[in-house]
Amino acid sequence: MKYTEITHPSHPHDLVLGSAEEPYQCDGCKEVGFGPCFKCGQCNFNLHEECAMPEPSAFHPFFSKCDFRFYENAPGSSDRFYDACGKDVRGFVYQCSHEHDLHPCCMKLQRTLIGDGVKLHLSDKVSTRCLKCGSKEISKGFRGWSYESSCGQYRYHVACVKDLVLENWRRGYFDDGHNTMALQIMVRNEDIVQQTGGSSSSRMKVSKYWRMAKVALTLIISAVFGDPTTVVATFIASLLSS
Numbered sequence: 001m002k003y004t005e006i007t008h009p010s011h012p013h014d015l016v017l018g019s020a021e022e023p024y025q026c027d028g029c030k031e032v033g034f035g036p037c038f039k040c041g042q043c044n045f046n047l048h049e050e051c052a053m054p055e056p057s058a059f060h061p062f063f064s065k066c067d068f069r070f071y072e073n074a075p076g077s078s079d080r081f082y083d084a085c086g087k088d089v090r091g092f093v094y095q096c097s098h099e100h101d102l103h104p105c106c107m108k109l110q111r112t113l114i115g116d117g118v119k120l121h122l123s124d125k126v127s128t129r130c131l132k133c134g135s136k137e138i139s140k141g142f143r144g145w146s147y148e149s150s151c152g153q154y155r156y157h158v159a160c161v162k163d164l165v166l167e168n169w170r171r172g173y174f175d176d177g178h179n180t181m182a183l184q185i186m187v188r189n190e191d192i193v194q195q196t197g198g199s200s201s202s203r204m205k206v207s208k209y210w211r212m213a214k215v216a217l218t219l220i221i222s223a224v225f226g227d228p229t230t231v232v233a234t235f236i237a238s239l240l241s242s
């Protein structure tokens with residue numbers, strides 16, 4: 001059964017399942033959300049679906065020995081960070097006894113994404129560089145999770161895809177419609193040149209590479225922010241059309 005209206009112990013008013021037209025900060029885990037969310041009709045309070053209805057305990061294949069438990073306020077979290085995306089733990093969290101921490105939304109990320117000739121796998125290993133930040137690591141010594149194509153050419157950190165949406169939000173994309181800057185941060189030119197050889201005869205390869213990178217990014221945005229609702233799909237379309 002799918003709940004569309006709930007009461008939540010962290011908030012005095014009822015919460016209704018809806019679709020956020022622009023990114024929001026989840027009042028549970030403090031992480032960005034976009035699209036599906038439980039929101040209060042009386043005040044500015046939003047929760048990810050995963051944060052509104054967490055499982056009391058959970059398991060993740062990347063941590064085969066770990067038994068995760070959900071906490072609204074985890075004991076002693078002040079100097080801890082989330083394993084998947086590297087952000088500081090500031091709210092709702094799944095924790096295990098070995099000090100691993102996961103956002104509810106990261107816990108739920110699909111292992112495999114398939115669409116339009118691209119197959120992506122969720123990975124916690126380092127192989128190629130992320131196409132957004134140009135680095136293997138999110139921060140020094142910390143890899144973070146990423147989605148990587150089976151061919152090995154396309155890779156985006158989960159954290160970088162969240163940042164991409166946040167950056168566009170802050171830059172005013174969601175206020176004035178379109179932003180042609182958006183595409184430049186999606187794939188760095190030097191990466192394309194490096195991957196395709198860079199000669200003028202490789203123009204066909206560049207355009208194919210570019211198209212596949214867009215497909216990969218679309219799949220990941222949809223996976224990170226939940227079902228591609230109309231608002232999310234519109235955002236992706238305009239991001240990729242510029």
Ligand SMILES: [Zn+2]
Pocket residue numbers: 026027028029030031047048050051092104105
């Ligand atoms: Zn949340």
Ligand SMILES: [Zn+2]
Pocket residue numbers: 011012013040041042043044045
């Ligand atoms: Zn409220």
Ligand SMILES: [Zn+2]
Pocket residue numbers: 063065066067096097098099100
């Ligand atoms: Zn553990």
Ligand SMILES: [Zn+2]
Pocket residue numbers: 082084085086102103106
């Ligand atoms: Zn996370």
Ligand SMILES: [Zn+2]
Pocket residue numbers: 130131132133134135137138156157160
């Ligand atoms: Zn990255």
